[in-house]
Amino acid sequence: MIKNFLIPAIDLKEGKVVRLFKGEFEKVKVYPKSPEDMAKFFSDIGFKKLHVVDLDGSLEGIPVNLEAIRAIRKAFYGTVQVGGGIRSKKTCELLSEEGIDLFVVGTLAVKDPEVFEDMVHSFPSRVLLAVDSKGGKVAIGGWKEESNLTPEELATRYEDKPIWGYLYTNIDKDGTLEGVDVEPYREFKAYVKKPVIASGGVASLDDIYKLMDIVDGVVVGKAIYENKIDIERIL
Numbered sequence: 001m002i003k004n005f006l007i008p009a010i011d012l013k014e015g016k017v018v019r020l021f022k023g024e025f026e027k028v029k030v031y032p033k034s035p036e037d038m039a040k041f042f043s044d045i046g047f048k049k050l051h052v053v054d055l056d057g058s059l060e061g062i063p064v065n066l067e068a069i070r071a072i073r074k075a076f077y078g079t080v081q082v083g084g085g086i087r088s089k090k091t092c093e094l095l096s097e098e099g100i101d102l103f104v105v106g107t108l109a110v111k112d113p114e115v116f117e118d119m120v121h122s123f124p125s126r127v128l129l130a131v132d133s134k135g136g137k138v139a140i141g142g143w144k145e146e147s148n149l150t151p152e153e154l155a156t157r158y159e160d161k162p163i164w165g166y167l168y169t170n171i172d173k174d175g176t177l178e179g180v181d182v183e184p185y186r187e188f189k190a191y192v193k194k195p196v197i198a199s200g201g202v203a204s205l206d207d208i209y210k211l212m213d214i215v216d217g218v219v220v221g222k223a224i225y226e227n228k229i230d231i232e233r234i235l
Contacts, residue, residue, distance in 0.1 A: 009220065
């Protein structure tokens with residue numbers, strides 16, 4: 001059950017595995033294992049899905065860590081979803097050719113809805129709408145810009161489109177290891193019928209169990225890298 005619900009994350013910056021604190025690029029911690037080694041580790045112990053973020057790409061608006069993404073895809077045998085810098089259908093085509101299964105897209109959905117809808121219809125059920133919440137508003141552009149939309153308002157725009165579902169990130173908790181706040185996810189889930197994956201603040205196995213009755217999956221990064229969750233034992 002856990003291995004289907006918990007989705008490990010690999011965040012990429014300059015080809016290395018990193019974690020940020022509350023999405024701040026200045027507060028970055030680099031981990032020693034290569035992206036390929038991390039992907040192989042997660043695959044070998046039985047995870048079915050992997051979440052990959054091209055942090056440099058989220059700022060540049062195009063994939064930057066493509067070589068690392070390619071290595072991850074070769075090393076991981078399950079579903080791979082990639083986000084960060086996906087701002088065009090051409091980028092989806094590029095990633096699809098590399099064997100990426102799902103695309104996590106947020107900025108485009110806010111800034112250019114027509115292009116986003118074209119992408120969604122071209123890749124039905126393969127696009128996750130990234131709903132990145134900071135202070136109750138949706139953040140975009142690598143979390144550097146704040147839109148005037150609430151998470152629920154953004155979701156309402158696309159609920160009837162052929163997206164796979166939503167990746168809801170609570171930026172205020174992301175990378176803090178403070179524990180999850182389940183209420184934003186509960187409130188958001190009430191607005192939508194498609195699957196919701198949660199992200200942000202997981203610090204223990206208890207946090208994962210709290211979310212199991214509310215959402216359809218949870219992305220976990222820092223809690224794994226800092227050994228707050230012994231994934232080898234629970235799997």
